[in-house]
Amino acid sequence: MKNISRIFVFVFLFGSYSILQATPSYQTAFVAAYPTVSATKLNGCATCHMPIVKDFLNSYGLAVKEKKLDFKSIEELDSDADGKSNIAEINAGTLPGSQASEPEHFVFTNPKGNVSFNHEMHVAGEAYISKGRCDLCHGEAGFTKFFNDTESIKDKAHVLCWKCHKDSGNPKAPQKCGDCHVK
Numbered sequence: 001m002k003n004i005s006r007i008f009v010f011v012f013l014f015g016s017y018s019i020l021q022a023t024p025s026y027q028t029a030f031v032a033a034y035p036t037v038s039a040t041k042l043n044g045c046a047t048c049h050m051p052i053v054k055d056f057l058n059s060y061g062l063a064v065k066e067k068k069l070d071f072k073s074i075e076e077l078d079s080d081a082d083g084k085s086n087i088a089e090i091n092a093g094t095l096p097g098s099q100a101s102e103p104e105h106f107v108f109t110n111p112k113g114n115v116s117f118n119h120e121m122h123v124a125g126e127a128y129i130s131k132g133r134c135d136l137c138h139g140e141a142g143f144t145k146f147f148n149d150t151e152s153i154k155d156k157a158h159v160l161c162w163k164c165h166k167d168s169g170n171p172k173a174p175q176k177c178g179d180c181h182v183k
C-alpha cells in the first residue's frame, strides 16, 4: 500500500508534465498489486486502455481511475460484464476490461456464422477509411464503446458495416453474407 500511495503522489505531482512519465506508473502499480501478471499479457496497456488513444480507458481502466488505484476495491466488480469478476479474470490472465480475448479483436458469435472484426485495423489501418475518426462508427446512431457479445448488433452492423464496405469500392471489404459470417 505504501508503494502505491507513493506512486499516486508521484502521478499527482508530475502527471500533468508528461504523459510518458505518468502512465507507466499505473501499470507499475497494477503489477505491484498482482505480481503474478508480470509475465502475462495483462502486464500491458490493454489491461486498462482500448485503443491506445488518450482518454480511452476501457471499463476496467475507468474503474481504476474512479477508485484512484485502489485495485482491491474493484476486485469483485465485473467491469466488462462477461460474468466473471475482475479478480477472477486477473487470476485467469484474461482482460478484466474487455470481453475480447485479444485486445481490439472482436468476434461476434451468432448462429448465422461468427463475424470477426479487427477494431485496431479499422481504426488505424491505411486502407480502412476511418483513420482515427471514431464518429463514423460511434456516432449518435452508432455502436456503443463497449464490446458486448451477449447483445446482437445486427441492426446497426447491417447498416453501418455493410454500407461502408459497399461504398468503399474496395474488394477486400466483405459484402457477401459468407464473407462476414464464417461458419
Ligand code: HEC
Pocket (backbone or CB within 6 Å): 015, 018, 019, 022, 023, 024, 026, 027, 030, 044, 045, 046, 047, 048, 049, 052, 053, 054, 055, 057, 061, 062, 064, 065
Ligand atoms: C492499471 C491500469 C493502466 C495501465 C496498465 C495503463 N494505464 Fe494509462 N491510464 C490509466 C488511467 C486510470 C488513466 C487516466 C488518468 C486520468 O485521467 O486521470 C491513464 C491515462 C493514460 C494516458 C492519458 C495521459 C494523461 O495523463 O491523461 C495515456 C496516454 C496512457 N494512459 C497511456 C498508457 C500506455 C501507453 C500504457 C502502457 C504502456 C498504459 N497507459 C497503461 C490506467 C492504466
Ligand code: HEC
Pocket (backbone or CB within 6 Å): 050, 051, 053, 056, 057, 058, 097, 098, 099, 100, 104, 106, 117, 119, 122, 123, 130, 132, 133, 134, 135, 136, 137, 138, 143, 144, 145, 146, 147, 148, 149, 153
Ligand atoms: C469501423 C467502425 C469503428 C471505428 C472506426 C471505431 N470503432 Fe470502436 N467499436 C466498434 C464496434 C463495432 C465495437 C463493439 C460494439 C459492440 O459490441 O456493441 C467497438 C468497441 C469499442 C470499445 C470497447 C472495447 C472493448 O473491448 O470493450 C472502445 C473503447 C472503442 N470502440 C473505442 C473507439 C475509439 C476511441 C475509436 C476512434 C479512435 C473507435 N472506437 C473507432 C467499431 C468501431
Ligand code: HEC
Pocket (backbone or CB within 6 Å): 108, 109, 110, 111, 112, 115, 149, 151, 152, 153, 154, 157, 158, 161, 162, 165, 174, 175, 176, 177, 178, 180, 181
Ligand atoms: C459487413 C459484414 C456483414 C455482412 C456482409 C452480412 N452480415 Fe449479417 N451480421 C453482421 C454482424 C456484425 C452481425 C451481428 C452479429 C452479432 O451481434 O453477434 C450480423 C448479424 C446477422 C444475423 C443475426 C444472427 C443472430 O441471430 O444473432 C443474421 C441472421 C444475419 N446477420 C444474416 C446475414 C445475411 C443473410 C447476409 C447476406 C445477405 C449478411 N448477414 C451479411 C455482419 C454482416
Ligand code: HEC
Pocket (backbone or CB within 6 Å): 115, 116, 117, 118, 121, 122, 127, 128, 129, 130, 136, 137, 157, 160, 161, 162, 164, 165, 168, 170, 172, 173, 174, 179, 180
Ligand atoms: C468506415 C468504413 C468501414 C466500416 C464502418 C467498417 N468497415 Fe470493415 N473494412 C473496411 C475496409 C475499407 C476494409 C478493407 C481494408 C483492406 O483493404 O484490407 C474492411 C475490411 C473488413 C474485413 C476483412 C479484413 C479484416 O480486417 O478482417 C472484415 C471482416 C470487416 N471489414 C468487418 C467489418 C465489420 C464487422 C464492421 C462493423 C462492425 C465493419 N467492418 C465496419 C471499411 C469499413
